[in-house]
Amino acid sequence: MLTLSRVSRRYGETIALDGVDFVVPENTYMSLLGASGAGKTTLLRLIAGFEEPDQGEISINGERIDGQPTHLRDIGFVFQNFALFPHLTVAQNVAFGLRYRTNAPLTNETEIKDRTEEALELVGLTGFGHRAVSAISGGQRQRVALARTLICEPRIVLLDEPLGALDANLRSRMCDELKAIRERLGVSFLHVTGSETEALTMGDKVAVLANGRIMQTDAPDTLFSHPGNADAARHLNAWNIFDASLCRTSALDGMIAVRFDQMDVSAAGTGPADRPTLAAKYLTGEFNGPTALSFFRADDGTLFQIVDHLSQPRLPDLVEGQRYDLHFPPQALRQFHGAA
Structure with a gap:
């Protein structure tokens, strides 16, 4: 379980996050819905360790992770632009974390190959390992980025607007595939988006972030039918x-x-x-x-x-x-x- 307690982050006079209390339960697909500038990406960066909060605590299963280096937090991060290495093949991109992680990097080539093939199979890319990432589609690059994250078996996966670069038809298919992959793995996903339709479709639970605070967290149908405040209702565009x-x-x-x-x-x-x-x-x-x-x-x-x-x-x-x-x-x- 990921827990944020009274987490705040400022940039000069700008308050990005203001005393955020937020919980992502075990084995849950959590959507985080917010408008541009609401603090969504800042929240992800604090969890991942790319930045540190000015105040508050971040923990996983009761263990504080704020203050720890990024590579020791055991958190996966799927970036909006995929952040793949263009000079590496699909398989080399996926295996990168296994080879170069700080803790117990793998050196056995057979094990690396087997783990890489398993990760590619999980995301529906069996047989694509030899291809250059420039030679595959946007949706396939999205899956490579996900496989590269999942191969290291993180405790939680953070997804920063992961469907934003995809066309409408591909976005719909990836919604189903992301949910199916998460269910097979049994780990929590925290999916950040500015789309109310995407948030309600994807999440077992949906949290609304506005003005640097969590306004409401509920099941999608409850949030849609019974917003608890005007800010939550406004973000649903309904x-x-x-x-x-x-x-x-x-x-x-x-x-x-x-x-x-x-x-x-x-x-x-x-x-x-x-x-x-x-x-x-x-x-x-x-x-x-x-x-x-x-x-x-x-x-x-x-x-x-x-x-x-x-x-x-x-x-x-x-x-x-x-x-x-x-x-x-x-x-x-x-x-x-x-x-x-």
């Missing part, structure tokens, strides 16, 4: 977040979040009396295959998005520039107090 004062005839206060797919639209002045209702102007629509996304602007400037599933459409015909009533069932809202 919730309209707005001030309750926009709603007519409502006793609500503070900030409200309502999912894109749980808002309905009626002609201006015709919103149901038993539902919280607000006025907004229709801006434009966006067709996304099985769904359509409609954009509205409230009087205070808040942007609203409403998803309509085209197999069961529920929105009326909308006219750009025209005002409408947006409404939702009371049980659909999440209410937050404090800062937005």
Whole structure:
């Protein structure tokens, strides 16, 4: 189990991480979701030992690792750009850690060859060992980087936006393969991403990092359906977040979040009396295959998005520039107090 306790990191006046408490349980695929600049990569670098925290402790299974050299932490790191050696073959890249690690490097060529072939088989690259890394695809390079990490049997694997350089189809396939590989190995993966879809798809648990702090950690379905605060909801890109004062005839206060797919639209002045209702102007629509996304602007400037599933459409015909009533069932809202 990886544990961060009260971990902070500053760069001059900038606070990258602010007293982070975070746990990655044993045998878990943990997704860490955050926007650019949220501190995701800084957190990984502190765990790996590329940097040290200004405050706090980092431990694995109760053993403190902060302050230890990187090569003694027994942690695997898969970089976003793969960081492969271009002058080495696939097999030589994978075997590099075995040959040159500080503790007990291998010198038996037969054992190195066997371990390398096992690692390549694990990531689906049997028969690719002789190839140059420049002669294989981006997805294959991703697997080589993973095999190079896994061959040294780390206690935890850190993945820094590992799918960011791949196209959409390959990204989807690699999601399935990464999860399957992790399950076979039984080690924990900590997968950092800025994509809410990727985080929810990959993680057994998902943590949301914002403003240098962990805002919420939960199972993907719980996080998506029940964000605990406005920051968590905002990172899921599925919730309209707005001030309750926009709603007519409502006793609500503070900030409200309502999912894109749980808002309905009626002609201006015709919103149901038993539902919280607000006025907004229709801006434009966006067709996304099985769904359509409609954009509205409230009087205070808040942007609203409403998803309509085209197999069961529920929105009326909308006219750009025209005002409408947006409404939702009371049980659909999440209410937050404090800062937005």
